Amino acid sequence: MEIKELTCIQCPMGCQLTVTVDGENVTVEGNSCPRGAVYGKKEVTAPTRTVTSTVIVEGGELPRVSVKTATDIPKGMIFAVMETIRAARVAAPVHTGDVIVANAAGSGSDVIATKTVLRAEN
DSSP states (O other): OEEEEEEOOSSTTOOEEEEEEETTEEEEESOSSHHHHHHHHHHHHSOEEOOEEEEEEETBSSSEEEEEESSOEEGGGHHHHHHHHHHOEEESOBOTTOEEETTGGGSSOOEEESSOBOBOOO
């Protein structure tokens, strides 16, 4: 049996969770809402994260555009996804929601722009 102490990040309450893993059985205690139970189970069995970063914009009014993964990715894929993001370049204009990298590093998630960057005026 394994016991983990976590702080839930699903809402501002920050409930202190106790997650017990006993074989296939996972129980969560300390959550104030159902979202905490889902988070606790997921965090100990298959943790995921949203990755945020920036990508170089060529010919843009700004040198970089902020980006994020469209969905959570497995925690173990963060470094591979970041390597893909670091290698990416995009030409202006870029609009919020544009796909910058499709299926980043085979993660199953696209990397999308979270800001609009227009062409630089010369």
